Amino acid sequence: MTEPLADDSPKSKWTWQEFWLRFKSKDLGEIDNDPLFWRVFIPAAFLGAIGWLFIDAEGAAGDWMTDVTLTYLWPPFTALGWVLVYRTKGWRQHWGLRLWLILAPIPMGGIAAFCMGGFPILANALTGGTERVYVAGPVIEKKGGSGARFTGYNYYLTIRYEGRPVCLTVSKADYDSHPVGWTFGREMRRGGYGYFYEWYFGSSWR
Numbered sequence: 001m002t003e004p005l006a007d008d009s010p011k012s013k014w015t016w017q018e019f020w021l022r023f024k025s026k027d028l029g030e031i032d033n034d035p036l037f038w039r040v041f042i043p044a045a046f047l048g049a050i051g052w053l054f055i056d057a058e059g060a061a062g063d064w065m066t067d068v069t070l071t072y073l074w075p076p077f078t079a080l081g082w083v084l085v086y087r088t089k090g091w092r093q094h095w096g097l098r099l100w101l102i103l104a105p106i107p108m109g110g111i112a113a114f115c116m117g118g119f120p121i122l123a124n125a126l127t128g129g130t131e132r133v134y135v136a137g138p139v140i141e142k143k144g145g146s147g148a149r150f151t152g153y154n155y156y157l158t159i160r161y162e163g164r165p166v167c168l169t170v171s172k173a174d175y176d177s178h179p180v181g182w183t184f185g186r187e188m189r190r191g192g193y194g195y196f197y198e199w200y201f202g203s204s205w206r
Contacts, residue, residue, distance in 0.1 A: 028088040044116060051118025054201055055125050058188075059156065059167030061195035068120040073113035081105025125199070127192025135168070135196055136185020137161040144175050157184050166196060 012018070014035045022028050051065075085091060085101040141158035155175035158167040168186070170178075178184045188196040 023087050026087045026089070026091065028084065029090075041112065041115075048116040048118040048122070051121035051125075053118075054199055055118075055121050055197050056169055056200040057121050057124065057191075057197040058195055059158070060165075061121060061124060061191070061193075061197065064193070064195065065117055065120040069113045069117045073116055073119075074110050076109075077112045078105050078109030081109055120193075121197070124191030124193045124195050125189070125197050128190055128197075130189075132187045133190050133196070134185055135159070135161050135166060135188050136183060137166070139178050139180050139182055139184050140165060141167075142175065142178075142180060143167075144172075159184055168196075 014031065019028075019032055019035070022032065082102070082105050085105060088101070090097050090101055137159035139157050140160050142156070143158075144155040155170050155172050156167050157170050157175060157178055158165050160166070168184075170184075174184065188198050191197050
């Protein structure tokens with residue numbers, strides 16, 4: 001019995017030029033999934049992770065980051081997903097698949113925006129000055145023992161500085177030794193968008 005001959009023909013290498021040709025001809029397919037994931041999403045997510053891992057920002061910066069993510073990142077990522085699926089082979093098939101291709105970019109865009117959430121915090125840090133500011137004021141609120149990150153618990157002291165509340169992540173020792181009404185402060189940097197921060201490796205599990 002004769003064995004089938006092995007296919008020795010080399011597989012074509014994925015290139016941006018071929019991707020663009022498939023994009024223009026509405027011929028995108030599974031061959032483009034992994035290359036786009038590793039060449040676009042992973043590098044962007046890695047840069048966004050710098051904001052999570054290396055920057056300890058005040059609490060208001062986290063709220064601002066959420067607003068930026070939902071308002072300015074999620075919609076463009078979803079729109080980009082719609083552009084890509086419109087250029088796929090599947091778009092020319094039955095309506096059931098089209099419906100799925102319309103709906104899928106919405107949650108996927110949200111996931112992508114969440115993964116890039118560190119960008120606003122990073123932008124705040126990179127656009128700020130180099131001068132350090134001593135952020136100090138009376139403690140007006142304490143929060144602790146909740147909102148655990150990766151290890152242990154978070155401890156927060158909210159102080160009043162420059163006429164507004166500034167919520168800071170603190171150590172348990174600082175948390176225990178500063179009751180409401182006492183003054184707490186530390187040196188930080190003022191970011192380009194006005195939120196205080198400091199570079200701190202491992203801030204996500206501080």
